[in-house]
Amino acid sequence: MSEKVYQLAIIGAGPAGIAAAVECYLLGMREIVLIEKDENHNATIRKFYKDKKRVDKDWKGQTVELDGNLLFLDGTKESTLDFFDEILEKHSVELKTHTEVQKIVKRDNHFEVMITGSSILAKHAVVTIGRMGKPNKPDYKIPGTLKKLINFTLDSCSENEKVLVVGGGDSAIEYAVDLADKNTVSICYRRENFRRANPTNQKDIADALENGSVRALLGVNIVALEDDGGKVSVVLDEGETETYDRVVYAIGGTTPSAFLTSSGIDIEDGKPVHDDNYQSNIKGLYVAGDITQESGGSIALGLNHGYAIANHILKEKL
Ligand SMILES: Cc1cc2nc3c(=O)[nH]c(=O)nc-3n(C[C@H](O)[C@H](O)[C@H](O)COP(=O)(O)OP(=O)(O)OC[C@H]3O[C@@H](n4cnc5c(N)ncnc54)[C@H](O)[C@@H]3O)c2cc1C
Structure with missing residues (x-):
């Protein structure tokens, strides 16, 4: 087990995870690790968006005012991925790819993020693993x-x-x-x-x-x-x-309930329980992005969750 204790471990490098990382960085936090199971950040955008897809900031007709520092605009799949590439590069957040997290365990004064054969320690953790790891399937059998x-x-x-x-x-x-x-x-x-x-x-x-x-x-x-x-x-x-x-x-995705419950996060009405700052029932452990939304969120909503979490963690004093 590595002895290094990060200030923040974020599980899932989609829009909400990247926003939580970069907003914390901008507020002065260092030692941030962004853990992604796929080969690069934003697996949902890479796999589920068609090439050259128009990307709407106000997705599903919901108008979202951006609260934080990441100025996301309407664009395409490609310009959106470039946007996230640039902000990750600029803010030197450590991105660990090909690393699937199994669960998070609360220890006395830190979290242990469990990955195959090893673990990562962090004072705070954010779960932003989205809902598209398991796209919804029909309830009749597929031969x-x-x-x-x-x-x-x-x-x-x-x-x-x-x-x-x-x-x-x-x-x-x-x-x-x-x-x-x-x-x-x-x-x-x-x-x-x-x-x-x-x-x-x-x-x-x-x-x-x-x-x-x-x-x-x-x-x-x-x-x-x-x-x-x-x-x-x-x-x-x-x-x-x-x-x-x-x-x-194309019927949406499901809440990753097994991951959440094995990490001790309570679920109510199919969504993880959290307060206004996206802190779950476990102090220091946050949830953000699509997993907090009933039927999927949006990039802009995820960015706002990341900003809210960064402000809350930094207010709590490191
Ligand atoms: C086809 C389609 C079109 C869309 N078009 C738009 C649009 O135009 N505009 C818009 O605003 N929104 C759009 N959305 C919605 C938008 O993509 C999501 O709201 C957004 O991606 C959610 O961000 P997130 O960070 O919560 O999760 P995600 O983007 O799903 O990211 C989660 C990340 O976590 C990783 N992960 C999962 N499990 C683990 C694990 N155990 N360990 C480590 N990493 C893990 C995943 O690989 C993924 O990279 C669209 C969605 C779909 C499916």
């Missing part, structure tokens, strides 16, 4: 033979396929409109309209439906998937079936 044709990102998508996108939020709309450039696309949503999406995406999907590049199945639930000779047969609740080459689910 084993169809696994390659059922996706949760656009990674395996190709061209000239008949694709069904499932979901009706911003991500689902963006996936459908993007795929429609080179594929025949339908979007299936259990509600009757796309009102949950932000205005830009509502307009994009309305245009796509009007010009026929996307077809919508609204107010419809899928009840089963079946293998139809190597294609996906989608059984709808009205009893009809439709056959697709590929089905892409």
Whole structure:
């Protein structure tokens, strides 16, 4: 076990984690370690955003005033990743990649952050591991033979396929409109309209439906998937079936409850318990970003959580 005790260990290098690190740095804290299980920061943005995706500061139609020092603006996937690269470089926060944290254990006057075969010690810890480590899956069974044709990102998508996108939020709309450039696309949503999406995406999907590049199945639930000779047969609740080459689910992510409970963080209504400063039921252990939100947050919200945490930790005097 390493003897070094960091001032702050942050688990998860997404927007909220980076903000917590950099805002603490700007307030004078040093010895900060940002721990990321993937090969680079912002795995959610890298894996789930399509290339050149428009990134909205006011995601899902929520207007967020930025409280802190990180001036995040509307942009693209690429400009957003560049923004985070630059602020990490400028503020020399230690980023430990390829390091998956299993849980956090409270010791007498510090936390022990458990990683495979080792641990990292820190006086304060922030959990910002997001909800996309486990994308939501449908509650009906996905037949084993169809696994390659059922996706949760656009990674395996190709061209000239008949694709069904499932979901009706911003991500689902963006996936459908993007795929429609080179594929025949339908979007299936259990509600009757796309009102949950932000205005830009509502307009994009309305245009796509009007010009026929996307077809919508609204107010419809899928009840089963079946293998139809190597294609996906989608059984709808009205009893009809439709056959697709590929089905892409964009129905959000889940709270990483196992991680939180094994670290002693209480969960209520599917979210970790925290006070106004994002401190959990354990003093010195904070939660931030998407895991604190019922149905996913946004980059700007995560940045504000990081700022609030930095102010609280530094007020508590190191
Ligand atoms: C398709 C899609 C499009 C979106 N578009 C927008 C948009 O335009 N604008 C916007 O504001 N928001 C958008 N969002 C939402 C936004 O991406 C999230 O709100 C934001 O990324 C949440 O930040 P976070 O720091 O809480 O978590 P995340 O960004 O999910 O980061 C969590 C990090 O923790 C790491 N991690 C997880 N578990 C561990 C572990 N055990 N140990 C170490 N590291 C771990 C992950 O690899 C990841 O890098 C979109 C989301 C999706 C899925």
